Amino acid sequence: MLRRRVVITGMGCITPLGHSPGELWPALLEGRSGVAPLTLFDASRFPVRIAAEVKDWSPRNVGIDGRFLDNAPRQTQFALAAGLQAIRHAGLPSNRVSPRRLGVYLGVGEPFEDFTRFTASISDAARGGACADDAFLSSALRIFDPETEREYEPHRPATHLAGLVNAQGPVLNCIAACASSTQAIGEAARLIRRGEVDAMLAGGAHSTIHPFGVTGFHRLSALSTRNDDPRAAVRPFDADRDGFVIGEGGAVFVLEELEHARRRGAEILGEIAGYGSAQDAFRVTDSAPDGRGTVLAIRRALADAALNAEDIDYVNAHGTGTLLNDRIETIALKTTFGPAAGRVPISSTKSMLGHSTTACGAIELAVCLMTVRDAVVHPTINYATPDPQCDLDYVPNVARELDVRHVLSPSIGFGGQNAALVVSRFDESSRSAAAQRAA
Amino acid sequence: MDPMASAILRTASRRVVVTGLGVVSPIGLTRGAYWQALVEGRSGVRGRSAADGSPAAIPCAAEASEFTGDIENFGPLEPAVKKAIRKALKLMNRDTLLAVAAGQQALAESGVLAVTGGERVGVCFGADNISMNPDDFLGGVRACTGEDGRFDFDRWGTEGLGEIEPLWLLKCLPNMPACYLAIFNGLMGPNNTITEGAVSANLAIAEACRLIEDGLADAVLTGATGTTLRPFNLMHALGDEEFIRDCRDPQTASRPFDLHRRGAVPAEGAAAFVLEDLHAALERGATIYGEIAAASAACAIDASGRADGRRSLARSMRECLERAGLEPRSVGHLHAHGLSTQRMDADEAGAIRDVFAAEAERVPLVAAKSHQGHASAGSGATEMAASLLALRKGRLFPVLNYEQPDRACPVRPVTVAATVPAGDSFLNLNLTPHGQASCVAVRAWESN
Numbered sequence: 096m097l098r099r100r101v102v103i104t105g106m107g108c109i110t111p112l113g114h115s116p117g118e119l120w121p122a123l124l125e126g127r128s129g130v131a132p133l134t135l136f137d138a139s140r141f142p143v144r145i146a147a148e149v150k151d152w153s154p155r156n157v158g159i160d161g162r163f164l165d166n167a168p169r170q171t172q173f174a175l176a177a178g179l180q181a182i183r184h185a186g187l188p189s190n191r192v193s194p195r196r197l198g199v200y201l202g203v204g205e206p207f208e209d210f211t212r213f214t215a216s217i218s219d220a221a222r223g224g225a226c227a228d229d230a231f232l233s234s235a236l237r238i239f240d241p242e243t244e245r246e247y248e249p250h251r252p253a254t255h256l257a258g259l260v261n262a263q264g265p266v267l268n269c270i271a272a273c274a275s276s277t278q279a280i281g282e283a284a285r286l287i288r289r290g291e292v293d294a295m296l297a298g299g300a301h302s303t304i305h306p307f308g309v310t311g312f313h314r315l316s317a318l319s320t321r322n323d324d325p326r327a328a329v330r331p332f333d334a335d336r337d338g339f340v341i342g343e344g345g346a347v348f349v350l351e352e353l354e355h356a357r358r359r360g361a362e363i364l365g366e367i368a369g370y371g372s373a374q375d376a377f378r379v380t381d382s383a384p385d386g387r388g389t390v391l392a393i394r395r396a397l398a399d400a401a402l403n404a405e406d407i408d409y410v411n412a413h414g415t416g417t418l419l420n421d422r423i424e425t426i427a428l429k430t431t432f433g434p435a436a437g438r439v440p441i442s443s444t445k446s447m448l449g450h451s452t453t454a455c456g457a458i459e460l461a462v463c464l465m466t467v468r469d470a471v472v473h474p475t476i477n478y479a480t481p482d483p484q485c486d487l488d489y490v491p492n493v494a495r496e497l498d499v500r501h502v503l504s505p506s507i508g509f510g511g512q513n514a515a516l517v518v519s520r521f522d523e524s525s526r527s528a529a530a531q532r533a534a
Numbered sequence: 535m536d537p538m539a540s541a542i543l544r545t546a547s548r549r550v551v552v553t554g555l556g557v558v559s560p561i562g563l564t565r566g567a568y569w570q571a572l573v574e575g576r577s578g579v580r581g582r583s584a585a586d587g588s589p590a591a592i593p594c595a596a597e598a599s600e601f602t603g604d605i606e607n608f609g610p611l612e613p614a615v616k617k618a619i620r621k622a623l624k625l626m627n628r629d630t631l632l633a634v635a636a637g638q639q640a641l642a643e644s645g646v647l648a649v650t651g652g653e654r655v656g657v658c659f660g661a662d663n664i665s666m667n668p669d670d671f672l673g674g675v676r677a678c679t680g681e682d683g684r685f686d687f688d689r690w691g692t693e694g695l696g697e698i699e700p701l702w703l704l705k706c707l708p709n710m711p712a713c714y715l716a717i718f719n720g721l722m723g724p725n726n727t728i729t730e731g732a733v734s735a736n737l738a739i740a741e742a743c744r745l746i747e748d749g750l751a752d753a754v755l756t757g758a759t760g761t762t763l764r765p766f767n768l769m770h771a772l773g774d775e776e777f778i779r780d781c782r783d784p785q786t787a788s789r790p791f792d793l794h795r796r797g798a799v800p801a802e803g804a805a806a807f808v809l810e811d812l813h814a815a816l817e818r819g820a821t822i823y824g825e826i827a828a829a830s831a832a833c834a835i836d837a838s839g840r841a842d843g844r845r846s847l848a849r850s851m852r853e854c855l856e857r858a859g860l861e862p863r864s865v866g867h868l869h870a871h872g873l874s875t876q877r878m879d880a881d882e883a884g885a886i887r888d889v890f891a892a893e894a895e896r897v898p899l900v901a902a903k904s905h906q907g908h909a910s911a912g913s914g915a916t917e918m919a920a921s922l923l924a925l926r927k928g929r930l931f932p933v934l935n936y937e938q939p940d941r942a943c944p945v946r947p948v949t950v951a952a953t954v955p956a957g958d959s960f961l962n963l964n965l966t967p968h969g970q971a972s973c974v975a976v977r978a979w980e981s982n
Contacts, residue, residue: 137687137688138691139691140688140689140690140691140692141690141691141695142691142695159837163839195832195849198833199833205663205664205706205707205708205729206663208666208766210687211687213666213671214671214675214678214685214687214690215685216668217668217671217672217675217685218675218679218683218684218685220668221668221672221675221676225669225672226668226669226671226672227668228668228763228764228765229582229590229591229592231668231765232591232592232765232768232769233590233591235765235766235769236591236769236772239769241769241772241773242773244766244769244770244772244773245770245773245774247663247766247770248663248731248770249663249708249729250729250730250731250966250968250970251968253730254833254835254966254968254969254970255839257833257835258835258836258837258838258839258969259837261836261837262833263832263833263834263846263849264831264832264833265737265831265832265833266730266831266833266970267728267730267737267831268728268729268730269726269727269728269729270661270707270708270709270727270729271709271712271725271726271727272707272709278726282726282741285744285748286744289744289748306687306690307703309695310690310695310698310702310703311698311702311703311706312703313695314695314698314699314700314701314702314703315700315701315703315704316700371724372656372723372724372725372726373722373723373724373725374656374657374713374716374717374721374722374723374724374725375717375722376652376716376717376719376720376721376722377717378717379625379701379704379710379713379714379717380701380704387722388722391653391722395724395750508709509704509707509713510704510707510709510710510712510713511713511716511717511725512709512713512725
């Protein structure tokens with residue numbers, strides 16, 4: 096019995112280096128950085144004053160009429176803009192798919208409340224000393240606007256998108272820290288494979304470029320403080336890396352069952368060949384030193400794809416640029432590939448886009464699809480000084496032509512979350528070969 | 535046969551059963567206490583007033599006030615797990631504490647970890663947005679507040695930010711319940727958290743079933759935790775749903791399907807379940823609560839945001855019945871969403887009518903929100919727990935405050951005086967104000 100295959104027939108993304116995959120890709124190949132001085136709030140007296148912001152953004156860019164959009168967090172705007180791009184790209188107006196057989200699965204992260212209103216509510220409520228929930232609530236109910244607040248639930252983007260594209264099947268949002276959108280895409284693919292739906296809009300979006308985000312990540316000692324040289328701040332796998340830079344954005348895809356896509360003559364951008372999820376079960380703050388969760392997620396994704404490690408031509412790393420992540424990810428890749436690890440090119444999209452937290456896996460999927468399409472891998476920029484503990488081929492600074500059939504894309508998140516996708520160039524025969532091997 | 539091919543054949547027929555259950559609710563912190571309160575018809579709703587005696591922002595609520603976060607609230611624990619939980623108590627937000635307590639109860643009852651390592655045990659949980667604790671920011675805000683009592687943002691980066699606990703951000707992540715449960719118990723299987731409001735629990739249970747059916751995990755700890763009590767959760771919910779505004783008699787405030795229902799009651803709660811492959815459960819002699827026969831979800835919302843919960847719930851129920859191979863007339867009982875608002879209850883009853891036709895007036899219906907209020911994501915799970923317990927005990931519990939039938943709700947809530955059998959199957963229903971509906975069908979194991 097051959098299992099149903101899941102292909103991608105549409106993609107859309109909003110990133111610090113462009114508002115579409117077509118704008119993003121040449122910038123990545125040139126090795127441009129999306130990091131710049133932070134402008135979304137006045138960070139002039141913050142210890143971190145840089146970020147990878149989506150430039151020239153306005154809610155009008157989503158291309159729909161909707162007053163709610165002005166109230167919605169940026170990530171909702173990114174998710175909807177990317178989702179509508181993907182639907183258009185797939186040529187999938189609603190009459191080409193049965194609405195009940197179309198679902199949505201996003202990995203949009205927790206939104207941050209308005210900082211000014213939040214601190215004002217505390218000042219107002221805490222006159223007596225402590226700030227009990229009840230007192231805070233009484234103040235906050237006066238200071239916040241309930242109409243705006245309803246847009247601050249993590250399920251709002253998925254539900255809005257379902258309404259906009261008339262998806263009447265399952266609609267979900269998951270949060271698994273920085274592995275969120277990878278898991279959303281993987282679980283969406285599973286729903287298609289099992290025959291519960293024919294197509295899914297899947298991906299994610301996030302923005303933590305916010306006083307709360309900078310406060311939280313800086314207190315976790317996760318951020319680069321290379322404020323004077325923004326473009327050089329994210330240096331994955333380089334010996335002088337000092338943390339990640341907060342990014343933002345979103346990417347959404349149309350995942351579709353292969354025969355369904357064929358029947359309507361859709362262009363096939365690639366295949367979700369495998370997906371795996373695993374838990375480190377170590378600590379909420381950092382990965383197990385041997386990268387065991389990452390290794391498990393990768394092995395599960397390879398088994399799901401019926402591929403061996405040596406079939407992987409390229410790794411789009413999680414590659415955040417923190418001391419610990421890059422070291423442990425390197426260990427996990429060495430465990431995965433064994434002695435051949437040094438021969439597999441690895442690059443970090445975050446070296447240019449910063450870390451878009453729950454959105455990163457989705458944006459990196461867009462990168463993987465363009466990699467298999469164009470037979471070229473983008474570089475890891477800012478790579479200057481090798482780190483003896485990170486001694487693999489990180490495609491330093493310059494793009495490389497490479498015929499890529501299968502890409503491995505791991506995502507690693509706080510809490511011990513690990514997920515991995517195997518993305519393959521669409522090939523009529525390759526999967527049947529894998530399936531035959533399995534039989 | 536090749537191991538892969540035989541694995542495919544094996545997994546094609548894998549069935550999923552419930553072998554452990556844990557619950558933390560305003561009406562009980564253990565399975566036993568919870569069931570007692572349900573059948574005795576005790577309400578967990580209490581009136582509230584502000585510290586200075588003035589009317590509180592929430593006039594009444596169902597709080598799990600016996601749950602203080604003390605280590606004794608977590609049920610029987612292995613010494614190493616107890617030590618780990620105790621060490622992390624201060625790092626966990628209340629939603630997470632409730633979830634961990636429910637999860638540990640479920641794991642302890644099931645005993646699954648005694649026979650299988652954690653590598654193939656996953657966690658798939660439902661959760662709400664985690665409301666920030668205003669108290670966590672009090673020191674920081676003070677540090678930036680001048681003589682005039684005004685907060686000065688210019689000082690936040692230099693003076694306020696450093697006052698925040700280093701691990702503060704991690705407290706606010708909705709995936710922490712699933713992560714802590716994995717960490718405390720060494721569960722290295724797939725791990726995910728669904729944040730889809732009131733339908734999260736059913737969606738998480740459905741995803742947990744897929745993991746087991748597809749052979750990706752041998753057992754999954756599932757369930758949900760949630761609240762509409764914490765400041766931001768309630769503020770978000772107020773934009774979407776009708777909540778009770780005045781409350782002279784708290785115990786009668788939550789009255790699903792009653793003609794005089796006047797809004798939802800804010801609440802908190804969590805429940806967890808161990809789901810397991812049937813054969814593995816039978817082999818180790820586990821006690822089985824029931825089989826998850828099927829699950830389904832549907833959405834009905836248009837481009838302008840107008841939702842049609844009646845349509846999506848009817849569709850979700852039909853699909854679920856079909857997948858489970860159940861006829862409407864063979865369903866033992868319904869566990870309704872039963873929010874206690876005019877619109878949602880009428881939508882829900884309408885959907886039940888659409889699917890069950892005349893049977894709608896025969897199939898007994900329960901709604902534990904009448905006892906324990908609306909805990910958003912958490913309610914779907916505690917309601918599931920209530921119906922699983924009912925299946926085991928063979929009888930149902932009443933819908934409190936159901937006094938005057940509403941012609942707009944042609945269903946059959948179990949009344950206080952009646953003793954009604956639970957039947958050998960039930961549907962757990964949930965819906966959101968955004969047109970999302972979900973349904974899980976459970977069958978008693980003995981009936982197979």
